[in-house]
Amino acid sequence: MTLTADPGLAKHALTTMWTIRRFEEAVDDMFARGLMHGTMHLSIGQEAVPTGACMALSEGDYITSTHRGHGHCIAKGAKLDAMMAELLAKETGYCRGRGGSMHIADVATGNLGANGIVAGGVPIAAGAGLAVRMRGGSQVVVSFFGDGAVNEGAWHEGVNLAAIWDLPVVFVCENNRYGMSMSVDRAFNVDTLAERARGYGIPGVTVDGNDPQAVHDVVTDAVQRARSGGGPSFVEALTYRWKGHSKSDKNLYRTREEIESWRERDPIAAFESAVTGAAAATAPSVPPALSESDVEECRILARDRVREAIRTASAAPDADAATLTDAVYAPAGAPIAGGTRG
């Protein structure tokens, strides 16, 4: 599907990216103002990856997410107010305030969870793929993780299981060039992380992670392959986080120039150029998908949604300490949120 040519898709992609951006800017601001606690990992600058990837998925498909998971959650269709409520430690949050940013997930939309453990979601994704396959289902699992995760044993073991069992999993690596502070150049002895894929006998491809269309194209191929029984794939999306790793980051390990050069490659601005025909590369014969006012509409929609979410969430009751020990164990006969039985 051509996100840049179809007005509906273009609007969806643009609105999603703006929503992620505005949501995280709001969070950043609230955190700075002391309205939020804990820590935050923002994906500002990386919005094209979850947007392009999740648009390749259908209802019922699963994702596993990361510590930097707001974008995945939003792109997979979560409600902003329940997300914001979670960050504000409200009883109405997705996790009733128990999880916070690193565990936010809308299980109803197939999000099996953000994860505070680097690479923790990778074998979980393989397991969800195994469940699908054993039930004879046609769902696909997209597992998001960062470049740093690729050196974890969990990643290795999870990818191998998916590979040998031909599981319907797409491994999407958000290569933003750094673990916390260690660059991929120092943490890997290979030029592209996609080279790792070969060792498991699965396709590996590197793509511009700041271009939702490019991400969408390769993930769509990989999803089709997975859905039709062709097994897993590895997609490396090259992108960059504008903000520090988390709140304690002083950016000592990278230069201002480097950050600036990536800000100039803003995935949202580039996509706006592409869809409005402002980008030089656009063939003049193809009519632009969106007008300037369409674009403005998307921006406003995103901004308003986020504002509304903050309003709703702020008014909600705080997480209740009286029920703290409630959800440690599921009661007998508890429904399995992630799927159907038998």
Next chain:
Amino acid sequence: MTLTADPGLAKHALTTMWTIRRFEEAVDDMFARGLMHGTMHLSIGQEAVPTGACMALSEGDYITSTHRGHGHCIAKGAKLDAMMAELLAKETGYCRGRGGSMHIADVATGNLGANGIVAGGVPIAAGAGLAVRMRGGSQVVVSFFGDGAVNEGAWHEGVNLAAIWDLPVVFVCENNRYGMSMSVDRAFNVDTLAERARGYGIPGVTVDGNDPQAVHDVVTDAVQRARSGGGPSFVEALTYRWKGHSKSDKNLYRTREEIESWRERDPIAAFESAVTGAAAATAPSVPPALSESDVEECRILARDRVREAIRTASAAPDADAATLTDAVYAPAGAPIAGGTRG
């Protein structure tokens, strides 16, 4: 070095292989007769790998070994009586009867330990390599492991560390086609395990693991590379274990024909043919390295060494329960066996 042309080397290689074979046959027998307890993992059929690999090492070099480690230990120069004493749970055993088959090691010859944990030795090897490198030493570490180990997270993480830091480690995979019962065809989605090496940016080569010369050649190259600062390599040696995985193995997962076909490729018999000139491929112009009686001498030497070891070990005192809690902690100021300080 040409093991098959140099009489000294040929004798050493042949005697080593016979020693491993005779040692393990003796162990097998004693175990069957109830003289040994615990479990045993025999490497009969695989003798060419440790022999060829360890002959590429110099004094001071390290190895890490596995649950199937008798061959590594012998090839690295351990004393048979202390090994046998260990298996017989004697106080004079290498581990004073505390370790047994899965932990046997002659630390003095650079053997940092057999390991009951699959892939457990791999990151340990990387660490020993790091120590060498930080001290500016010229030692090399050979890390032995099986095909099954290659799917462990520990393997992945250990190899990556060695790769990114250019550590002097040679990773030697004894691919005997099975984990315990799971064949490499089912556990991997690639044709050769050497393909895994590329993902870490290190050389990977597959070699006939039943030919000590072939193993020796590639390990020698890898050792030289490591010693001269060129970083780690991966060597996959194709071989086969004739016996079951351990004592409880009923060989349900492989055919009698398969076992038979590999017994016909006996690494010792093949090497004997090669060194005596009986092998068809030997150019008639090269004089054979060993005569039939040289070969017989090697066999007898091996047999006698093993007999002597059994005699000495059997006469030794049993491990002493009175000192059971002795060696849980090293006393302050304990020497570090594996190397020098500062």
Next chain:
Amino acid sequence: MTTTSDVGTGAVTAAGTEPVTGGAAAGGTAPAVAEPRTLTYSEAVREAMAQAMTADESVFLFGEDVGTYGGAFGVSGDLVHRFGTERVRDTPISELGIVGAAVGAGLAGMRPIVEIQFSDFTAQAMDQIANQAAKIHFMLGGAATVPMVLRAPGGSGTGAAAQHSQSLEAWFAHVPGLKVVMPSTAADAKGLLLSAIDDPNPVIVLEHKLLYKQSGPVPEDPVRVPLGETAVRRTGADVTIVATGVMVPRALEAAERLATDGVSAAVLDPRTLRPLDDQTIVDSVAATGRALLVQEAPRTGGFMSEIAARIVESPAFGRLQAPVSRLCGLDVPIPYAPQLEQAAVPQVDDIVAKAGELVRRW
């Protein structure tokens, strides 16, 4: 020995359990069914898995060598022939990955049983066990559940040395969100496993290698033994012996011998460490006034310290006639040499001696 306990010397009967009067390691909480056959502990585990897989399509077993090989200890046996290679699935050697896959499969609606070949190798998988499986339900505010069972054999006595002989129940019992089961009889091996499979939470089932070949009566029907009920294996008036795993039959044998010496020992088997039915233990200790807590695991930080702490925090504290005593594995890794291995963990003689001393000295 002593008979002056002010709560009387009558039989101690656990709430929710049927006291067993014979000395054998039989029993359990199964409602009375037709005279059960005798199975080995490992056959009982296999039968539970087979019945669960027959009843529920979402149940499946995977792990290293559980297929054609039949499992390292032969527990899965012929299951692969009965249920096929999809539902009795061999895995590569990658414990973290397969436990993670169990978490994912559980989250996505299956009921996986994952076998870890030796409980020592749970060390490889602790992240998925403790940080993922145990916490996901809570971290997601209850929005998802992780129904899965992890089975693994623990314990020493096979000459397999330090990396293949541990008793690691204390690690798991310390993790909120996990349930932890240690069956000591064939009947419980089946009944508790069935309950574990039913449970919507992650359950760690620690089997014992030395028990696999022990036989006992096992109901043919898929009778559940509820999680969280301490079994009173033997009633007694002078001392309460609490034991787990292979220490249960040893404690029962010790109790027989103590009886011939005139010491009446109750033997309690918690069976589930988490949730722990401490009430039954506390009641028994209140009645006997003495507690001997027996575990195979090394003493320091073992689960029996938790039971000791609960006893002294309970009303039984006021009834104690002797210090609460532990008899534990030594604080050493398990050695290879048979005589050392024996010396490293409690034997029947040790239990007899220690229980006798408790009763006679106090």
Next chain:
Amino acid sequence: MTTTSDVGTGAVTAAGTEPVTGGAAAGGTAPAVAEPRTLTYSEAVREAMAQAMTADESVFLFGEDVGTYGGAFGVSGDLVHRFGTERVRDTPISELGIVGAAVGAGLAGMRPIVEIQFSDFTAQAMDQIANQAAKIHFMLGGAATVPMVLRAPGGSGTGAAAQHSQSLEAWFAHVPGLKVVMPSTAADAKGLLLSAIDDPNPVIVLEHKLLYKQSGPVPEDPVRVPLGETAVRRTGADVTIVATGVMVPRALEAAERLATDGVSAAVLDPRTLRPLDDQTIVDSVAATGRALLVQEAPRTGGFMSEIAARIVESPAFGRLQAPVSRLCGLDVPIPYAPQLEQAAVPQVDDIVAKAGELVRRW
């Protein structure tokens, strides 16, 4: 409150430690040196590492982001600029691999210090910690040693939720072959770490996130605090409070408040859980007749259960005037919401209330 203890109400003084009479979390066993400066706990850790690296070429530090970043909690700070990128070495995100590399480097003659960013991630490395590092010396019959230090911050209170807030000391303390250290003051953070680096065995040093910014007097010289000596942080006659980690300053604050209520509480800090100096604890409890054991970790299977068990097994049992009591974290994963996180672990008020109740009720 009560003053009828038959061992008198005098000060309890630990063997080998200097009782601290002030209420501050200062102290340690350092021989008297020139008036120490004040450092934060994290500066003290850094100073220990710098002095050890200066004194011994074989000491080095590695871990995730310990280099330019300065460590996730800023503990390594500028060390990379002082010692270079070889000796202060960033690693990829692979905890099992780096702990394994520490084992190998130790075996081969170095003295590695490996930092694990959050102690929760030791779960990834448990095989190398418990099956390798802890056991190699024993398994090889003493033929090799594994000198290494694993430093990791534990504890809650930062809003980092369930996978970044655990207190896992009980896991390590249960493993023969490991030593386990939990410093609660800046001086101990330095002095115990220096001893850990000297030690030929693997030592797990569990720092506490909330303590990193706490200041205290720290000797400038590389003064060792020996492993295995319980510190008496405060003497008292009515109740012995044993606390670890961040619970030590909380217990001291509670003791101050209890004092204004007429309750005299001793505060003991084991500092090293393995080996544990239980004698000092037992002596104090024998003197006060009451023990309150305070830990942040969840109650079930926590290390305080071990201390409870040791107290009741000791001669102090006969001196107990009240049940040995634990005050622990709830049996829940640590939640994100601040008010829930607070409720999940003991606070000063809780200690005051519980200690007061112990003294008044018994």
